[in-house]
Amino acid sequence: MFELGQLLRKARLEKGISLEDLQEVTKIRKRYLEAIEEGNFKVLPGTFYIRAFIKSYAEAVGLDPNEVLRLYRNVIPAAEPEQKAEPVRRKRSDSKNSEKWSKRLTGIMLWSFVLLIVGILYYFISASAKSDDDKNVTQSQSNEHLTDRKMSEVSAAPTPSASPDVQKQEPEPSKAPVETDKPDVKLTKSEGGRDYYLVSKASKIIVEVTVLRDKCWVGIDKTGEEAQKKTVFSESLASGQTQKWELDPTIALTLGAASAVELKINGTVIPIGEKESVKRYQFDLS
Structure with a gap:
């Protein structure tokens, strides 16, 4: 590992590139560049970044990155298999599925609420119409009952007959008002x-x-x-x-x-x- 670091450091110095300049070009922190030159790969964030950082370093100092990685493949730690990729995907798919189900449930709840409101309104309107019909029927029956009762009373009432002893009284002629002389x-x-x-x-x-x-x-x-x-x-x-x-x-x-x-x-x-x-x-x- 130390030999790889020395090779990269030598190439950098030959190009007259400082660590600050290399940091600006590769966008890799200076302490990571120093750790690569010293062969202290434990400082780097992970095995995947080790190969990527070495490749960027080699390209920046004019070396063939693939050749460097090939020569020192035994020295560079192999990248760990991405075991966590599948659970992440599963989590993402699960989150997407949960979002879909939450949207569906929200839509179902909204439609259920609307249908509930419509049902309540229909119930009250039907009840009101039925009540009005009952009132009209009751009023009609009461009117018919009163009409029948009046008709029965009229038919049961005795018809007055003219008495022969009663003489017609003729109205007396009205007296003309006495006119008084007004001044x-x-x-x-x-x-x-x-x-x-x-x-x-x-x-x-x-x-x-x-x-x-x-x-x-x-x-x-x-x-x-x-x-x-x-x-x-x-x-x-x-x-x-x-x-x-x-x-x-x-x-x-x-x-x-x-x-x-x-x-x-x-x-x-x-x-x-x-x-x-x-x-x-x-x-x-x-």
Whole structure:
């Protein structure tokens, strides 16, 4: 072994190659190269690597690697038979088989889960449909029973017969409502900024003024052929206040803010308008 190492070392030195350079070329660690030169093959990782390292070393220093291996075949330890290759292959094949089986089992489990869900849904849908059918049948039977019962009650009920002693009662003629004369308030003309109304079917002119908002000045003068103009009322009424007078035969009414009040003559509402302006009226009793 030492002679082989010396041969390789001599060839390296003749080429002027350092161990560092040889390490860079062969990609073999420096301590392994030193062990080959010293013949200390025990340092190397295994018999297989010994032959490979010697071959790479010889090629790097310009020697024929096959010739070197042939000359020193008795010195170089023979490579151990690869006894572990078959178990490794078996393990790999076993692992592949186990992966296949695991994939198959996973697929089977997924399909089983899907089929289980479908079966559960089908069961509940079938049960619901059956329940609805049972309800419809029960309801139909109950309706038929009620119909039969009503028909039997109608057929069993006695038919009323007309009694000869009972005389027909003719309805009494309805009495026509007595019409009462309602006061009639009619606009006759609008002239000189004043509206003239004629009040008929009444003995008095009943004036009713209600202030709806703010306040309004109200002026009432009594006039006529037998008397001169006489002021009956001339004041401002507040919001929500109502005042009522009974006068005859002719009155003159003035509203300071006409749109703020509601005016009634003998129960009839007199149209005023929406303008907040002075409004003048004259009411004559016919």
